Structure formats: structure tokens, C-alpha cells
Amino acid sequence: MGIIESESNEAMVIRGLGGTETIPRHQIEAYEPLGVSLMPEGLEASLTEPKMADLLAYLRSTRD
Incomplete structure (x- = not known):
């Protein structure tokens, strides 16, 4: 279980x-x-509130 980071026809x-x-x-x-x-x-x-802001910043940084 996880997040699809990338995909192609091969993998x-x-x-x-x-x-x-x-x-x-x-x-x-x-x-x-x-x-x-x-x-x-x-x-x-x-x-x-600062920890939530850090979490949201991290999650945004992991997007393509």
C-alpha cells in the first residue's frame, strides 16, 4: 500500500x-x-498550528 510516485508501461x-x-x-x-x-x-x-503548517508544506513538496 502506498502512493503511486510514477508509472509507465513497464512498471x-x-x-x-x-x-x-x-x-x-x-x-x-x-x-x-x-x-x-x-x-x-x-x-x-x-x-x-506550526506543526500542521510543516506537515502541509511537506505534503505539497512531495507532489509532482
Whole structure:
């Protein structure tokens, strides 16, 4: 489980908690979006405003 970092006709690169993994397309039978966030529910309630700003800045930096 992870975020699709990149994909091509040959492989998909998935970024998960354990790092980045390249999976050849011929090994992928099917995939589908989870439809829910990977962020633990309620995490935002435990973060201070500066920490939330840091988290959002990090998440924005990981987008293409």
C-alpha cells in the first residue's frame, strides 16, 4: 500500500512507509484507490498550528 510516485508501461513506482518500490507491470493483477486518507484519523487534532503548517508544506513538496 502506498502512493503511486510514477508509472509507465513497464512498471509502477510506489512510495510507502518502508520506502520506494518499483513493481513490474506484469506482476500487477489489479489496483484501485483506497478512497480514504493514509493519514491516521484525528491526527490533525493533536498537532499544533506550526506543526500542521510543516506537515502541509511537506505534503505539497512531495507532489509532482
